[in-house]
Amino acid sequence: DKIGIIVGTRPGIIKFSPIIRAFIEKKIEPLIIHTGQHYSYGLDRIFFEELDLPVPSHRVPEMEKTFYHGEQTAHMLVGIERVLLKEKPRAVIVGGDANTNLAGALAIRKLGINLVHLEAGLRSNDWRMPEEHNRVIIDHISDILLAPTSEAVNNLKTDGVKGKIFLVGNTISDAVNQNKIIAESKSKILETLNINKKKYLLCTIHREENVDNKMITSALCNAIEELAVRFDIPIIFPIHPRTDNRLKSFGISFKNERIKLIPPVGYFDFLKLLSNCSVVLTDSGGIQEEACILGIPCITLRDNTERPETVTIGANKIVGHDKARILQEVEYALNRKASWKNPYGSEVGRTITRIMQTEFGI
Ligand code: UD1
Ligand code: UDP
Structure with missing residues (x-):
């Protein structure tokens, strides 16, 4: 059986x-x-x-x-x-x-x-x-x-x-609850990257619609570059292999050294990075949910989401790939006090x- x-x-x-x-x-x-x-x-x-x-x-x-x-x-x-x-x-x-x-x-x-x-x-x-x-x-x-x-x-x-x-x-609530305390004590990623709590942005991009299209990928990378300059803040970018391949084939690279491209990290390091960042920018499905559970403002680099509950309660903003909009929403998120009720229970x-x-x- x-x-x-x-x-x-x-x-x-x-x-x-x-x-x-x-x-x-x-x-x-x-x-x-x-x-x-x-x-x-x-x-x-x-x-x-x-x-x-x-x-x-x-x-x-x-x-x-x-x-x-x-x-x-x-x-x-x-x-x-x-x-x-x-x-x-x-x-x-x-x-x-x-x-x-x-x-x-x-x-x-x-x-x-x-x-x-x-x-x-x-x-x-x-x-x-x-x-x-x-x-x-x-x-x-x-x-x-x-x-x-x-x-x-x-x-x-x-x-x-x-x-x-x-x-x-959603089982992601249990995954986060079962691992966030372990992650907080076990992960040394903040020390390794030499960054301080609530003083960095976190970014992940891997959706096919975003990274298989050179114009959209360039627009997103351009916005990330601009964020590092405008807010004078480190941006940690654990890069999915699909995105890594695409950036190489499109010949896109980041100039600002505050943007730290790192290989994908394990769950403990990721939970530590996510729960301590100021704002997360992502096109991931799971990360929209986890950010909402952990009380971290999320900026979703897509035109829509299949997780509308995160938007309704004010944890998530859908911004697409327009640079001005991304900058504006990050500024807003950096200056607000995040508080909402976790819709996943x-x-x-x-x-x-x-x-x-x-x-x-x-
Ligand atoms: C897949 C899922 C996507 C999910 C994502 C999670 C589909 C259609 N897409 O996208 O919904 O959000 O996983 O991360 O199923 N690669 C590696 N190592 C790996 C895996 C992939 O190098 O372990 C590289 C390969 O070049 C591969 C490319 O990434 O061709 C894309 O991988 P694939 O599994 O096809 O799709 P994802 O973009 O990972
Ligand atoms: N994640 C991780 N390391 C990373 C990036 C993401 O452990 O470097 C975790 C993240 O916490 C989440 C899941 O991977 O639980 C999300 O996976 P992904 O974004 O690849 O896929 P999606 O959720 O968009 O399908």
């Missing part, structure tokens, strides 16, 4: 970590299937080590590195199907909107296994985004939809999905308890 979990990207590993821990506490050994979509140590294994997660039971054989969604998704689909045929789990959970989850969902659906979607019902309504295609497809073929917010539940109802919807909350363990009580039945 096995329950499978599909992982394969940095945010997926982090968001599943509280569920995997809950399984282990209940003495249920999860069947963790790793798709190999993220493979660099700093995007993959470091999180298993830091979060003390068991080594995946199965890994899809390594794939050719490709930017093509079809080839990547197809490879993972075949690999996951082979594992499922052998292991025959009763239900499998996929979490989020990466190609890893689309591949998993298709393999699970086709074999008639119970398909559970964690983080169901998110919608950016931006049809340029590969993640939006994945969200819509996965939600429509899932049996059990674990929605983080009531807005997500409404999106699922509007879309007329066939599966059963449960409002469970602050009761530790509540989301996990609700997930464990749903009828995929652990």
Whole structure:
């Protein structure tokens, strides 16, 4: 009577970590299937080590590195199907909107296994985004939809999905709660980078719409350069490999030495950087949520968000890639007192308890 979990990207590993821990506490050994979509140590294994997660039971054989969604998704689909045929789990959970989850969902659906979607019902309504295609497809073929917010539940109802919807909350609250105190004491990243609490900006960019388009990438980098000059403040920029590749191929580099480009960091270092920064600028989905939970103002470098709850409560501003707007919103964020009620709930363990009580039945 096995329950499978599909992982394969940095945010997926982090968001599943509280569920995997809950399984282990209940003495249920999860069947963790790793798709190999993220493979660099700093995007993959470091999180298993830091979060003390068991080594995946199965890994899809390594794939050719490709930017093509079809080839990547197809490879993972075949690999996951082979594992499922052998292991025959009763239900499998996929979490989020990466190609890893689309591949998993298709393999699970086709074999008639119970398909559970964690983080169901998110919608950016931006049809340029590969993640939006994945969200819509996965939600429509899932049996059990674990929605983080009531807005997500409404999106699922509007879309007329066939599966059963449960409002469970967001496991990112548990991931943050389980790790922020450890991160505060363990991480020495502020010392390493020689920066002081509340005296730096944090920045991450990796969305395909932002970094695969030279004009948008240049505009964003230009705005970051200008921020360092205007506010005379260090900007810490842990760079995703996709972005690193693109900056190199576009020939974009930063001139101001206050902009510190560093390799992607582990979860403890990232939580420490995030919880102590003045403002975070990002296009990440998970970081919009974490900033909101940690009380850090977020400036989202996109035209929309699938996390509207963060905007409604005043934790997040959607600014696109216009330089004047970015500068204006950073200035506002630097000069305001941040305070809002965490829309993801602050009761530790509540989301996990609700997930464990749903009828995929652990
Ligand atoms: C993927 C997800 C995105 C998610 C992000 C989390 C899709 C469509 N996109 O985007 O939703 O927000 O993960 O970080 O699934 N690379 C490495 N090492 C790695 C992984 C990637 O060097 O461990 C490089 C490779 O050059 C690769 C490129 O990054 O071709 C893009 O990786 P990919 O997994 O295709 O997409 P992400 O941009 O990471
Ligand atoms: N993160 C990290 N190190 C980094 C950047 C991000 O540990 O250098 C964590 C961050 O705390 C969040 C998750 O990675 O939990 C977000 O992943 P990402 O931005 O890659 O993906 P998205 O959430 O946009 O899908």
